[in-house]
Amino acid sequence: MNSKKDTVKRLVIYLLIAFIPFWIILPVLNSLYNEPIYTSEKAVPVAYAVGVFGMLIPSIAHLITRLITKEGFKNSYLGLNFKGNEKYYVASVIVKLLEVFAFVILVWLCFAKDLHFSEIFASDEAVKRICGYILTIFASIIVFFPAFGEEWGWRGYMMPKLTELMGKPLAIIAGGILWGLWHAPLTISGHNFGTDYKFFPWLGILLMCVFCIFMNAFLTLLTEKTKSIYPASFCHMVNNNCGGMIFISLFGSEAFIEKISSVNAVTLMPCMMGTSVIVGTISFILIIRDEKTKKNTETASKL
């Protein structure tokens, strides 16, 4: 009982430290620039810096919570555990890239069907574009620490604590919602969806929470299988740097880009979510199956 109380206390401290900075900094910056910083042209460098340093907040919260609650650094997921888990390291990048390709196909089917499939790709400078994308993928893996900043907090600290309190299936949903809500000040500042959509910002926040639940399932699966935070960090960074819209802006033909630019980011979100929902659901099923197998093994060993 006492340990459960401790877990709740630690979780609350962690969440407060992780949430408060964005809720203070972003409204101040928005009012300083008189507009949401992610839609302001003047505020591009500030928005970039907020993005980079903001991603480190969950890790700092993790570190501070462990220090002030004297929890120690057991189960901190900092080991590589590469041997035997190579497939999860590969999957962390490949699955995200497959999601990107699926997103492009879905966007074409939904919004640019009047173009032939071959017409959606730019025909010139193919080598440069492919090399540029490969370089971006490597850059995401090597410069992975902004994503590590988030992952070490959410998957490395919050998820184990939530799992301890409510079991894995509920923890994934609750964790996804909390993670989505952490992004809310960013969404209000125009990040991801801009500000030009119906029910701003509530619809954006809701969509982000739903997306985060499914993404959380896959990232938790990677973290739990490898007992390491790095595959989730690679996956998160590839998701941020090599996502569908970046792929389209790099490889898309002028006509395709023109068509997509006229579509609202919120309207495009279901296409992005379509693939994430499939990956997230499969991950969710795998996690539950693992949990059941673990329970059965424990019961059998007790008997």
Place this chain on the structure above:
Amino acid sequence: MSGIIYKNFLAYKLDLIALGVMYIISILALILATASAPAHNLEGILTGICPLIYFFMFFMVSIFDHQLFAVDEKRTIGSFNISCPIGAKGHVEGKYYTLLIINIATLVICFLTDTVICLIANSTMYSAGSILMLLFCGNILYTAFGNPFYLRFGIQLGNNVKFGSIGVLVTVGIIYFLFGDISFILESENLLETIMTLLSSDTAMIIMSIFPAVSILLYYVSCKISVPLYKKGVEAYEQ
């Protein structure tokens, strides 16, 4: 493994402090230069001085890394390391992990510095993210080249080979500049633009895109071949 890495950091403590001091001085100099520069000089600072300072910071790691091997130069320590439960493999892998962590830490410091510089210069146009990745890969490739020599022949000969290789490269460069075809430089009006055009050619792009994978792979291969080399080195030292 964490124990070995901890031991390495402890043995490397003074050099890490020296590295830290140099990093702080470099970062402060860069921030002050950017903050005090007039607007028309900012492009030069962001495209010229910043990458140069980042290169200097990574190069410092290469200059200091032999100190990590210096602690093993004592007569009996090699045999002791091999006789430990983790053996030569754990000992060598520990060195490679330690150097990788130091390089990643340098990358983090440079990346965060670059973010602050972009903020001060009020521009994200010249963000050095890709340059930093290439510098990181170049540095681990250089480390991968030097480490087997340190482990097999000791730091004196290792240093001769590692830094001698720079001498060879510089000499080849000078010979090329003296006798090779440098018309593309002589005929250009803007040198920086010419270099950027060269770097954005198809061949350069292909080389750059496979460079990270090659450097990481060679770092791994270097670690694997260093284990038997280290054993041989210890045996030779005993005889």
